[in-house]
Amino acid sequence: MTPIDPPGSGENSIGVRDRAAHWHPHTDPRRHEQMGPIAIARGDGVHVEDMAGRRYIEGMAGLWCASLGFSEKRLIEAAQRQAMALPFYHTANHRSSSPVVELAETLLAMAPRPMGKVLFVTTGSEGIDTMVKMAWAYHRGRGKPGKRKIISRNRAYHGATVMGASLSGIPAMQSTFGLPLPGVIHATCPHHWREGRPGESEAAFTARLAAEIEAIIAREGADTVAAIIAEPVFAGGGVIVPPAGYFEAVQAVLRRHDVLLLADEIVTGFGRTGNWWGSQTVGAVPDILVSAKALSSAYFPIAAVMATEAVYQSVAEASAEAGVFAHGFTFSGHPVGAAVALEAIRIYQERDILAHVRRVSAHLFAGLNALRGHPLVAEVRGIGLMAAVELMADPDARTPFPPALKFGRIVEQTALRHGLIVRAIGDAIAFAPPLIITEAEIDQMLARFAAALDEAMAQARPLPA
Ligand SMILES: Cc1ncc(COP(=O)(O)O)c(C=O)c1O
Structure with missing residues (x-):
């Protein structure tokens, strides 16, 4: 498990204080005790930045919600x-x-x-x-x-x-x-x-x-x-x-x-x-x-x-x-x-956000559909600006990963290192970026995802039979 902790291991670091005092919703408590928080300090457009200065594309708009991004004055x-x-x-x-x-x-x-x-x-x-x-x-x-x-x-x-x-x-x-x-x-x-x-x-x-x-x-x-x-x-x-x-x-x-x-x-x-x-x-x-x-x-x-x-x-x-x-x-x-x-x-x-969503949605799904030939991609699904990529050990035979591997979570963690926040739902990776995302930002998001997926695949190989 990779700790994602801002610098400073002293007792005043946000990671230490968070672990000591803060009970997180929708979080595995034991895992959190080990890995600590990703403490977000600021945001602009579709990006957020953590306290260590690492920037991420927020591919989930937080929890499917920050539709106008993180700096709408x-x-x-x-x-x-x-x-x-x-x-x-x-x-x-x-x-x-x-x-x-x-x-x-x-x-x-x-x-x-x-x-x-x-x-x-x-x-x-x-x-x-x-x-x-x-x-x-x-x-x-x-x-x-x-x-x-x-x-x-x-x-x-x-x-x-x-x-x-x-x-x-x-x-x-x-x-x-x-x-x-x-x-x-x-x-x-x-x-x-x-x-x-x-x-x-x-x-x-x-x-x-x-x-x-x-x-x-x-x-x-x-x-x-x-x-x-x-x-x-x-x-x-x-x-x-x-x-x-x-x-x-x-x-x-x-x-x-x-x-x-x-x-x-x-x-x-x-x-x-x-x-x-x-x-x-x-x-x-x-x-x-x-x-x-x-x-x-x-x-x-x-x-x-x-x-x-x-x-x-x-x-x-x-x-x-x-x-x-x-x-x-x-x-x-x-x-x-x-x-x-x-x-x-x-x-x-x-801003005619509906026309924008329809336009960039076509771009998002063109990019996601191009991943269909990837050795781990079993299904690409969604509509508008909500999408998921279902990953399987063997998509053709519909063989899932062993649940204990938590492969989706490995991809989610690897994506963080590539500057991308996505959400693993089991072994499906979900995307719901801010609705203001541009086509160029979608390209960046998908490039980071593809890189994270390949890195996670290399980590997980050889896959358990
Ligand atoms: C479809 C759906 N219904 C209900 C809820 C619950 O909303 P809240 O977390 O604001 O209570 C959520 C939250 O993610 C949701 O996605």
């Missing part, structure tokens, strides 16, 4: 202006502020389908919990309080709260904590390459998966199923784009059984797939959707939950009994977050 100035005027106020108990109202109006005008209202939260996971509670209250308001179960999909990532982790289809999110909660059911991931049967066409695969969801609803009882939750394109599960027609087929089932579609647009919202919304890219028509991350280009934690007028009206009815919609957070509708999000959206529109 307009966002910083928007935050400053709003903080000078009103640094905090809340939105509980009828309170409001002007940037929050303007952001709600802006989001409703941009929504992928007509929506009724927007509720603000701080993080993606809070937004996921909010959508589930809205779905429960929606059915309750319509006299169907028994409709509570939520269908999710294997490999989904929906966050780290108790419900977010339960909905996630990633065993590591659950095993330590005795999750998932009861009432969560996982269906097959719509990844044709991995889950398709020999000779099965994408259309047949899609029909089989829609039938599976209908069978789950029949087995559980339609009067017990509230909703299905779905990322339009899977992110943390390995960048998986469903086959064409998947959402149309699934939504036909949902309509038959009065089951809502909750769209997790936390990664896919605001241009990541080449449209404003991933739902537009994959033909989904959500009843409730949550966006976060690129909503503020990650410069301020803010997430937005949008629901149809029908959902809002029914939840309002259901809330009459308690006399309040008893949900929300201290930082719901933070005015600084709203001001930053408004400025981010202005920038996306002024």
Whole structure:
């Protein structure tokens, strides 16, 4: 394990202090005790720089989020202006502020389908919990309080709260904590390459998966199923784009059984797939959707939950009994977050970020597809500016690496030495660079990746049989 520690081994070095005091999320604690942090000091454009002065292309925009890169002054100035005027106020108990109202109006005008209202939260996971509670209250308001179960999909990532982790289809999110909660059911991931049967066409695969969801609803009882939750394109599960027609087929089932579609647009919202919304890219028509991350280009934690007028009206009815919609957070509708999000959206529109993403996406995939002949590359997949390269010991025979080798992690670490931050998801290497990335920067990113891949391959050879 290579320690990545800034210079200075004295007890005041950031690495030593971090190891002593700081408990990291989504990090192997024992590994961290040995290798310490990568402490980032500054950023500019698509680059970040660590405290030792090493520069990296941030091929993941942080956590799929810093879509305008790491030095967008307009966002910083928007935050400053709003903080000078009103640094905090809340939105509980009828309170409001002007940037929050303007952001709600802006989001409703941009929504992928007509929506009724927007509720603000701080993080993606809070937004996921909010959508589930809205779905429960929606059915309750319509006299169907028994409709509570939520269908999710294997490999989904929906966050780290108790419900977010339960909905996630990633065993590591659950095993330590005795999750998932009861009432969560996982269906097959719509990844044709991995889950398709020999000779099965994408259309047949899609029909089989829609039938599976209908069978789950029949087995559980339609009067017990509230909703299905779905990322339009899977992110943390390995960048998986469903086959064409998947959402149309699934939504036909949902309509038959009065089951809502909750769209997790936390990664896919605001241009990541080449449209404003991933739902537009994959033909989904959500009843409730949550966006976060690129909503503020990650410069301020803010997430937005949008629901149809029908959902809002029914939840309002259901809330009459308690006399309040008893949900929300201290930082719901933070005015600084709203001001930053408004400025981010202005920038996306002024710079026509969608046209840019589509243009450079073609360049990214041309470069990634050129790697298909590489002896370890089994699949290249993705859309817009989210992509993954699946690595295998023998791609032709579909032989994976031995899990203990953690080959993806070796590539991730090697890439750091080549000045590139990517993310290993198992043995798939994910890319989700800032949306502002240029074609020349994509070329650099891919050159560094190819060099890292070859170096990691040399390290891992001879591969265990
Ligand atoms: C698709 C998706 N859903 C939910 C979440 C959870 O968001 P947060 O980490 O802001 O709680 C994430 C975070 O990466 C995500 O990628």
